[in-house]
Amino acid sequence: MRARIPWRKRLLVRLLFASVLIAACSVAATAWLAVTTTTSALEEEQGQDLAADNKILAQLSGYAADHPDWTGVRHTVRALAAQTGRRIALTSADRTLIADSAAPGTALPPRPAAAIDPLHTDTYTESGAQLSGIDPRVVGPYRLTAKERGQLDMVAEKERYCYNTYGIPTTVAHTPSGRPYLVDDDGTDTAGFRAVGCGGALDDSVTMVKKGIDGATRTETKALATLTTLVRPCLQGKDLDLEGPLYLTYDRTGRNPVTGGFLITAKKAARDQAQTDQIAKNCITSARRTQLEPYAAPAAELFLGLGDQSVPRFDMSRANKAKIVGAAGLVLAFTVAVTAVVATRLVRPLRALTVAVRQPPELHVRAPVRTRDETGLLAEAFNDLTERRERLEEQRKAMVSDIAHELRSPLTNIRGWLEVTRDGVVDPDPALLASLHEEALLLQRIIDDLQDLAAADAGTLRMHREPVRAADLFDQVAAAHRVAADAAGVTLLTDVDGTAWLHADPVRMRQALGNLVSNAIRHTPADGTVTLAARRDGDEVVLTVADTGKGIAPDDLPHVFERFWRAEKSRSRRTGGSGLGLPIVRHLVAAHDGTVEAASEPGKGAEFTLRLPAAEAPADVS
Secondary structure, three states: OOOOOOHHHOHHHHHHHHHHHHHHHHHHHHHHHHHHHOHHHHHHHHHHHHHHHHHHHHHHHHHHHHOOOOOOHHHHHHHHHHHHOOEEEEEOOOOOEEEEOOOOOOOOOOOOOEEEOOOOOOOOOOOOHHHHOOOOOOOHHHOOOHHHHHHHHHHHHHHHHHHHHOOOOEEEEEOOOOOEEEEEOOOOEHHHHHHHOOOOOOOOOOOOOOOOOOOOOHHHHHHHHHHHHHHHHHHHOOOEEEOOOOEOOOOOOOOOOOOOEOOEEEOOOOOOHHHHHHHHHHHHHHHHHHHHHHHOOOOEEEEEEOOOOOOOOOOOOHHHHHHHHHHHHHHHHHHHHHHHHHHHHHHHHHHHHHHHHOOOHHHOOOOOOOOOOHHHHHHHHHHHHHHHHHHHHHHHHHHHHHHHHHHHHHHHHHHHHHHHHHOOOOOOOHHHHHHHHHHHHHHHHHHHHHHHHHHHHHOOOOOOOEEEEHHHHHHHHHHHHHHHHHHHOOEEEEEEOOOOEEEEOHHHHHHHHHHHHHHHHHOOOOOOEEEEEEEEEOOEEEEEEEEOOOOOOOOOHHHOOOOOOOOOOOOOOOOOOOOOHHHHHHHHHHHOOOEEEEEEOOOOOEEEEEEEEEOOOOOOOO
């Protein structure tokens, strides 16, 4: 039964306590360092994250403004995720996934960071977006053809040259629709310098509402006509109407040529002009959204995660580095101290056990048991092992003595009779030769028994199993010992169930049963009986050898299967054999996957019971 160790003394509990204590100190030190050294760095990182988020939103809004759907946005999402180190995911309004830089199956953040809708934007900060709520990069039908861009670029170059002659250096820039415009070195539009007279004119092949670089091309005129058609129903529902078609106007920078200039006729004179203008602007904005909707991707929701940059990267000051080094040193020192104390208490009994193990085997040194933890149990187990080794050593010495005794007696007899015969004291008559032969047979039996025990110990005992009828087995054993039984005046009986079959080696089983029968005959007085019985008991066959002899004393019963053990301490040949028969029986039965037991009541005889696995009768046996 295992010894119960108090939980507070268990090695595992102590190690866990030490680990938890060290971990608690480490966590406390880490938390303190995080609070005292990362506040400003996290604020800076948040600013960088906000800039990165704005970049992601601007580029994805630009993609939506330039594509009618989100089909090819996956490459853009992955490129932005690689640049910013953020996880980027796009879903439709009903949360259907469009693109995601994370691995498939990764859960989305709990809420979207922003909505991407180029026709209803309030987050894109480039010029023009805040005026109408429409991303100026959604040009749709206003995109100039290559021919128109080429002709306008020629006019822009002429105007740029003109401005340069007046000492106003300018460069040519382009709107999302491809229309050129001029800016000076500071990025300011040149609309304020038009008074110098540098406005040019295009060829007659391009119809324009206004001449020069600001004139509308055929593409823009056609788009404005469509826009006018879409605006009129809205204005008429407000008792307003347009005087002529919409024309090109510009914001204060001159970079948005498609805001839609207009002249309004009010059907009701008592209406505020500012209110009228606002109604008209709302109608134009609504009509522009309707006109541009087929050219822009549908609204989507943007989800942002930490991606691979979940840990802010920042440079620490010398003071913060000193704090970290100091805290790490204190934690390390504390760890070393706790570990040293715990390790010393754990190693001390192990060292004592090591010293005991290294002692010579003949000393049988025992380790001191000072604790009741796992180490103490190990010391107890070592002491038990030492005691078992001591007992085995004593048994080995006794066995050597017993073997020498068993071999000495027949050898002494043989040597003595041979010497007196050689000296002519006695004649080698048949009786002498028979006696010497009997002693030689005794030596042979002892040697054979020792060989069988050695083979059983080494696991090399050969077995040739086959179906064997228990009745046949008992008949053969009884026939072999009938003469000895008759000579001793002992009746040999058999009581066998004819349906009992064994899967066994018949030779080895006859040897085991023969040893039991010979012992029973030897210890049964005249007019006694020895009974061999066999019966089927479920999946087993039970074989018994019972006698009516004097029996075995209770103190001797546990030792009957030990080698060279005999109840007669005098070791008389008249009352006992070599002491190897019953150990051989035990090994032979174990080799057949069975068991053997001895039971006895002094004065009423002994009974040996063998339990072996049963076998089915062969098909050719009725």
